[in-house]
Amino acid sequence: MGGAGEGREKAMREAAFMGVVTASITHEVQNVLAIIQQSAGLMGDLLDLSRRETIKSLGFRKGFQYHDKFSSLIAAINEQVKRGSNLSDGLNRLAHTPDATADTTDLARATGLLFALIGRIARKRRVEFVLDAVDGAHVAACPPMQALMALYGVARVLIDALSGRAVHVAVTAWEGGPVVDFILPEGDGTPAIVLPEPLCDREEAGAPTVAVQADRIRLLFPPGDVQAAGR
Amino acid sequence: MEKHDWNVLLVDDEREFVTTLSERLALRNIASRVVFDGESALGEVAENPPHLVILDVMLPGMKGLEVLRGIRAGFPNVKVILLTGHGTTKNGIEGMKLGAFDYMIKPLDIDVLIEKMTEAMGGRR
Numbered sequence: 001m002g003g004a005g006e007g008r009e010k011a012m013r014e015a016a017f018m019g020v021v022t023a024s025i026t027h028e029v030q031n032v033l034a035i036i037q038q039s040a041g042l043m044g045d046l047l048d049l050s051r052r053e054t055i056k057s058l059g060f061r062k063g064f065q066y067h068d069k070f071s072s073l074i075a076a077i078n079e080q081v082k083r084g085s086n087l088s089d090g091l092n093r094l095a096h097t098p099d100a101t102a103d104t105t106d107l108a109r110a111t112g113l114l115f116a117l118i119g120r121i122a123r124k125r126r127v128e129f130v131l132d133a134v135d136g137a138h139v140a141a142c143p144p145m146q147a148l149m150a151l152y153g154v155a156r157v158l159i160d161a162l163s164g165r166a167v168h169v170a171v172t173a174w175e176g177g178p179v180v181d182f183i184l185p186e187g188d189g190t191p192a193i194v195l196p197e198p199l200c201d202r203e204e205a206g207a208p209t210v211a212v213q214a215d216r217i218r219l220l221f222p223p224g225d226v227q228a229a230g231r
Numbered sequence: 232m233e234k235h236d237w238n239v240l241l242v243d244d245e246r247e248f249v250t251t252l253s254e255r256l257a258l259r260n261i262a263s264r265v266v267f268d269g270e271s272a273l274g275e276v277a278e279n280p281p282h283l284v285i286l287d288v289m290l291p292g293m294k295g296l297e298v299l300r301g302i303r304a305g306f307p308n309v310k311v312i313l314l315t316g317h318g319t320t321k322n323g324i325e326g327m328k329l330g331a332f333d334y335m336i337k338p339l340d341i342d343v344l345i346e347k348m349t350e351a352m353g354g355r356r
Contacts, residue, residue: 037338
């Protein structure tokens with residue numbers, strides 16, 4: 001095996017290691033969140049009970065004066081549990097990507113996953129990605145990690161170029177295969193978008209074709225079998 | 232609050248989670264026993280068969296799906312609801328093929344769990 005091949009294999013082993021460790025940690029995080037959620041839930045239950053009766057052992061008296069404040073705090077905890085759970089879910093799916101043997105990707109799911117994961121990076125630059133409603137599965141003959149990297153490559157450039165703007169993203173079917181369109185904001189002040197060359201390795205099977213158009217950046221993927229969609 | 236005449240076994244190695252869940256069920260008039268591993272779960276089921284088992288799939292030692300197989304083999308009338316994490320939903324689907332009533336993803340909403348339990352019990356209170 002040549003140097004490039006060995007380097008690639010090493011990178012794949014490292015990605016698989018990162019994936020296994022990260023996936024395992026996300027399971028732990030889900031358990032932590034589940035405990036916080038149930039504990040907050042129990043506090044809420046007892047608080048509700050205190051509306052009806054005194055719970056001496058907890059120092060709750062009927063008509064507890066901070067009832068509403070406590071209720072809103074418990075609701076805030078539950079909201080944060082939901083937020084953490086969504087993040088952990090996204091991280092878990094990302095962590096499992098390197099070990100996916102699938103050679104197809106559902107682009108709607110991959111795009112949703114990417115935006116869930118890079119939301120914070122985008123927010124720091126005040127960029128918002130709005131994923132338009134997707135009709136059904138749009139499967140590309142492209143391995144999940146490769147698809148994610150291509151999508152991230154475009155998103156990263158837009159985050160750097162379009163501070164304070166919203167970018168609509170549409171996943172649709174097109175002649176020749178499924179596409180992901182990053183629709184550029186209208187109006188003055190939208191800078192010309194220059195993508196790095198190459199955005200992805202065109203030698204790799206499944207690599208998308210990238211087209212920078214006046215109103216959008218389009219990734220055209222080779223079509224995949226809907227039945228065999230990996231993620 | 233209505234009283235449920237259910238015999239429920241909760242199985243999860245996350246002690247804080249499962250004991251708190253048990254307390255919350257008790258506040259809703261649902262009595263439950265708690266065990267923390269698969270071997271104890273099978274022992275409890277054999278000794279005093281419950282109507283319903285809430286079973287985590289990611290147990291240390293004997294895995295949740297092995298416990299499920301054991302329950303289904305010896306006590307086919309016992310209903311089982313599996314608890315999975317987001318990344319292990321395939322275990323939940325596999326479990327349903329093995330005869331689990333359903334699976335739920337942690338963290339879970341207790342009201343949704345009780346709805347699912349009611350469904351599993353065929354509406355029996």
